[in-house]
Amino acid sequence: MKILQVAPLWEDVPPKMYGGTELIVHILCKELTKKGHDVTLIASKSSEVSVKLEAPIKKNLREMNSIMPGFYENLSAARVIEISNDFDIIHNHCGLSLLPFHKSLKSPMVTTLHGSFIIEEEVETYKYFKNLPYVSISDSQREGNKELNYVSTVYNGIVIENFEFQEKPNVQEPYLAFLGRISPEKGMHHAIRLAKETGQKLIIAAKIDKVDIEYYETQIKPQIDNKQIVYIGEVGLQNKVELLKNARALIHAVTWPEPFGLTMAESMACGTPVLALNMGSIPEVIVDGITGYIEENVDDLIKRVADIDKIDRFVCRKHVEDNFSDRRMVENYLETYYKLLETPKISIMSLKKEIKLQDNLQIKKQKEI
Numbered sequence: 177m178k179i180l181q182v183a184p185l186w187e188d189v190p191p192k193m194y195g196g197t198e199l200i201v202h203i204l205c206k207e208l209t210k211k212g213h214d215v216t217l218i219a220s221k222s223s224e225v226s227v228k229l230e231a232p233i234k235k236n237l238r239e240m241n242s243i244m245p246g247f248y249e250n251l252s253a254a255r256v257i258e259i260s261n262d263f264d265i266i267h268n269h270c271g272l273s274l275l276p277f278h279k280s281l282k283s284p285m286v287t288t289l290h291g292s293f294i295i296e297e298e299v300e301t302y303k304y305f306k307n308l309p310y311v312s313i314s315d316s317q318r319e320g321n322k323e324l325n326y327v328s329t330v331y332n333g334i335v336i337e338n339f340e341f342q343e344k345p346n347v348q349e350p351y352l353a354f355l356g357r358i359s360p361e362k363g364m365h366h367a368i369r370l371a372k373e374t375g376q377k378l379i380i381a382a383k384i385d386k387v388d389i390e391y392y393e394t395q396i397k398p399q400i401d402n403k404q405i406v407y408i409g410e411v412g413l414q415n416k417v418e419l420l421k422n423a424r425a426l427i428h429a430v431t432w433p434e435p436f437g438l439t440m441a442e443s444m445a446c447g448t449p450v451l452a453l454n455m456g457s458i459p460e461v462i463v464d465g466i467t468g469y470i471e472e473n474v475d476d477l478i479k480r481v482a483d484i485d486k487i488d489r490f491v492c493r494k495h496v497e498d499n500f501s502d503r504r505m506v507e508n509y510l511e512t513y514y515k516l517l518e519t520p521k522i523s524i525m526s527l528k529k530e531i532k533l534q535d536n537l538q539i540k541k542q543k544e545i
Contacts, residue, residue, distance in 0.1 A: 180263040183219040193410040194383040207506040249273040275305045293320025314457035317435040333505030339445035342421035351377040353423035359388040366429035374481040381411045421446035428452040441500040447489030
């Protein structure tokens with residue numbers, strides 16, 4: 177099968193630090209290629225991938241710091257249109273930016289929704305394209321926009337082998353971890369409160385976007401003493417694994433209906449349980465009382481710190497292997513592609529070539545007559 181993956185332009189593929197969607201796209205490209213499929217990726221030129229790369233911009237939008245990102249997203253859409261006839265299927269990871277051009281595409285397109293529907297204008301805009309096929313990354317994600325044509329739910333997957341399992345933390349001073357992005361919806365303030373009220377050390381590995389600088393400066397920075405509350409900035413894969421595998425637990429006290437939460441899977445893969453608030457996809461990712469604890473409020477979550485060591489870290493790892501592996505994710509996406517194409521054993525490109533051949537033969541016969 178010939179597959180076009182269309183990534184957002186905000187980060188490279190794979191992301192150097194933070195970037196969940198771009199990481200998923202990278203895994204998809206790699207695993208689909210292993211299975212013998214012909215994959216092309218549209219992403220920034222600074223991306224480092226082994227598949228064919230179509231690059232509408234030289235470096236990602238985050239590094240460009242452009243004041244007109246919409247223009248570059250249109251460049252990406254234009255390139256998709258230009259080459260769309262060369263593929264069996266187009267997989268859109270960019271959300272709305274590509275949808276207005278769907279009638280110009282020469283091949284079917286499926287869109288994976290990587291965000292939550294928390295902005296009313298966005299919810300209403302998607303409804304203009306509600307009959308297009310969509311993939312949700314959790315069942316709870318659908319609650320934000322129930323009218324869309326969901327063809328499947330495919331959970332995000334991680335490369336299990338990249339996350340070393342550790343039976344117990346191997347550090348002198350036990351700590352809790354926070355991983356991701358410093359923002360109100362990620363619940364950093366809740367994580368700090370939890371650490372302080374339980375006397376636990378908290379190590380924070382996270383990025384700060386421009387829109388969240390005020391939140392960081394006013395609510396978070398004053399509480400960082402680099403003794404009990406430690407901020408180490410963004411981390412790459414190796415340092416991420418070290419952080420997670422040696423933590424007692426990952427604190428994931430989000431305040432928004434998070435559609436998946438890749439860091440939870442990464443933490444459990446290392447054997448580290450997760451303490452989380454009951455929001456969005458959390459109950460689909462964590463098994464309450466088995467791979468972590470889910471509570472309705474921060475007060476009850478604070479009480480669960482005393483129960484962390486009751487969680488079997490082997491079970492955490494097994495849960496991720498069974499449900500959130502890269503292989504399972506790719507198999508589920510392939511099943512989705514074939515469902516949309518309704519030709520599980522015949523390449524659409526082969527059909528296109530055959531139709532073109534038949535057309536040429538027909539034209540030739542007409543000329544001979």
